[in-house]
Amino acid sequence: MSTDDATLVRRCLSNDPEAVRDLIARFQSDVYGLCVRLLHHRHDAEDVCQEVFVRVFRGLAGWDASRPLKPWIMGIAINRCRTWLSQRARKPELVDFLQETVASQPEDDSVELLAEIRAAVEDLRLEYRTVFVLFHEQGYPYETIAAAMQRPIGTIKTWLHRARLEILTRLRQRGMIEVELPLNESPQ
Amino acid sequence: MKCKTWEILLQTYLDEGDKSLLRHLDECPDCATERILVQRFLHGLELLHPPAPPSNLTERLTAGVLPMVRRPTVRLHRHRQLPPRLALALAASLLLALGVWLVWPRQVARQPIAFQNEPALPPQLSLRESWHEAQTAMRSLSSRAANETVDTTTSLLPTLPMSLDPMVPIEPPIKPLREATAGVEAFAPVTESARRAVGLFLRDLPFHRRTSDKKPG
Known part of the structure; x- marks a missing residue:
C-alpha cells in the first residue's frame, strides 16, 4: 500500500469531503472500466460505481491498513457487479449497446477484430471475463487480481488461460484467420 | 494429429x-x-483498452456518495438514543410492574388437597394371600356354575320336542363335585402347587419332551 493511500484513507475517516473526492478520482477509472466490461451497460456501470464507493467509504473504518487498497476496492466492485447481474437477470431490461470505437482508427480490419474479441469476452463466464479484463485491459498483475477476487494465483492463471482459449475458439469459428499479420513480438 | x-x-x-x-x-x-x-x-x-469514464463522473459520484456516506453515522446515533416519550413510558411500565409484584399478596406455600370422602383403598395383600383368595373364588365359581348348569338343563327339558326327550332322566346333583369327591382317593388332586401342575402338564407335551431330552445331564 502506498503512503498516499493511507493518508487519503485517514482523511476520509475524518469526514473530509475533499478526501472523498480525491479517493473517487483515484479509483474511478478502474472501477468504472471493470463495471462497464462486466455489465455491458454504461448507466448501470455508473450506478454500480456509486454503490461501490458508498460501500468503500462505509467500510473504510474496518479496512485492514496492512493490505493494499486497490484490490480491496476492486473486490467490492466485482461483488457489486455480480450482485447487479443476478438482479438484472431477474428483471431484464433493454440492453445498452455500447457505441465504442477504437482510439486510433487503423486502416486494416482491426475494428472488426476488436469487436469480435469484445463479443467473445462478453460470452465468457463472469470469473473468466473478470480475470481477462483485469489482466489484459486494466493491466493488473496476477497478485492484485488474486487479492481482489480472493482466489489463489494458480486459479487466476487457470481462468485466464481458459478465457484466452475460449476467445481463440470463438475467433476461429467466426473466421478471423483469413488475413495474416506480422507477429508482434512484444507481449502485453 | x-x-x-x-x-x-x-x-x-x-x-x-x-x-x-x-x-x-x-x-x-x-x-x-x-x-x-x-x-x-x-x-x-x-487493441484492448479500458473504457474512458465520462468527464464529470467524479463530481457526480462524489455528489451521490457523500450524503449516503454520512447517513449511517446519523442512523447509528439515532439508534443509540430512545425518544424521550418512549423512554418515560417504558420506565413507568417497569415501575408499575415492580409495584404490583411487591404489593400483591403472596400465597402461602401450597398444601396438598386432602379429599374428605376419599374411598379407602383395600388393604395390600401378600402374594400368598392373593393366591389363596383367587383359589377360593375359582372354587366357588366352579361349583356354582356346575349347579346352575344342571338346573338350567333340567328346566329346559320340558320344552324340548319329544324326539329329543332323553331316555334316562337327569337327576339333579345331590352335592357338588368337590364335595362328592372329597375323601375319594382317585379324585385327589395330584398337587396343590400351580407351578408343579404346569410343570406336570408341560412334561407330557411332545416338543417339551424332545427339548428336555437333549439337555445334558
Whole structure:
C-alpha cells in the first residue's frame, strides 16, 4: 500500500469531503472500466460505481491498513457487479449497446477484430471475463487480481488461460484467420 | 494429429514474454493453421483498452456518495438514543410492574388437597394371600356354575320336542363335585402347587419332551 493511500484513507475517516473526492478520482477509472466490461451497460456501470464507493467509504473504518487498497476496492466492485447481474437477470431490461470505437482508427480490419474479441469476452463466464479484463485491459498483475477476487494465483492463471482459449475458439469459428499479420513480438 | 503445444506456450508468452511460442509456430507443421489465429489474437489484445469514464463522473459520484456516506453515522446515533416519550413510558411500565409484584399478596406455600370422602383403598395383600383368595373364588365359581348348569338343563327339558326327550332322566346333583369327591382317593388332586401342575402338564407335551431330552445331564 502506498503512503498516499493511507493518508487519503485517514482523511476520509475524518469526514473530509475533499478526501472523498480525491479517493473517487483515484479509483474511478478502474472501477468504472471493470463495471462497464462486466455489465455491458454504461448507466448501470455508473450506478454500480456509486454503490461501490458508498460501500468503500462505509467500510473504510474496518479496512485492514496492512493490505493494499486497490484490490480491496476492486473486490467490492466485482461483488457489486455480480450482485447487479443476478438482479438484472431477474428483471431484464433493454440492453445498452455500447457505441465504442477504437482510439486510433487503423486502416486494416482491426475494428472488426476488436469487436469480435469484445463479443467473445462478453460470452465468457463472469470469473473468466473478470480475470481477462483485469489482466489484459486494466493491466493488473496476477497478485492484485488474486487479492481482489480472493482466489489463489494458480486459479487466476487457470481462468485466464481458459478465457484466452475460449476467445481463440470463438475467433476461429467466426473466421478471423483469413488475413495474416506480422507477429508482434512484444507481449502485453 | 494436432499439436497442442502452442496453447501452453501462449500462456508463457503472454505472462513471461517467452518467445518459444513464435519459434514453435514457425517450425511446427501441425501449428501452421494456428499461427494466423494466434497472430490475430495477439494483435487484438493490443487493441484492448479500458473504457474512458465520462468527464464529470467524479463530481457526480462524489455528489451521490457523500450524503449516503454520512447517513449511517446519523442512523447509528439515532439508534443509540430512545425518544424521550418512549423512554418515560417504558420506565413507568417497569415501575408499575415492580409495584404490583411487591404489593400483591403472596400465597402461602401450597398444601396438598386432602379429599374428605376419599374411598379407602383395600388393604395390600401378600402374594400368598392373593393366591389363596383367587383359589377360593375359582372354587366357588366352579361349583356354582356346575349347579346352575344342571338346573338350567333340567328346566329346559320340558320344552324340548319329544324326539329329543332323553331316555334316562337327569337327576339333579345331590352335592357338588368337590364335595362328592372329597375323601375319594382317585379324585385327589395330584398337587396343590400351580407351578408343579404346569410343570406336570408341560412334561407330557411332545416338543417339551424332545427339548428336555437333549439337555445334558
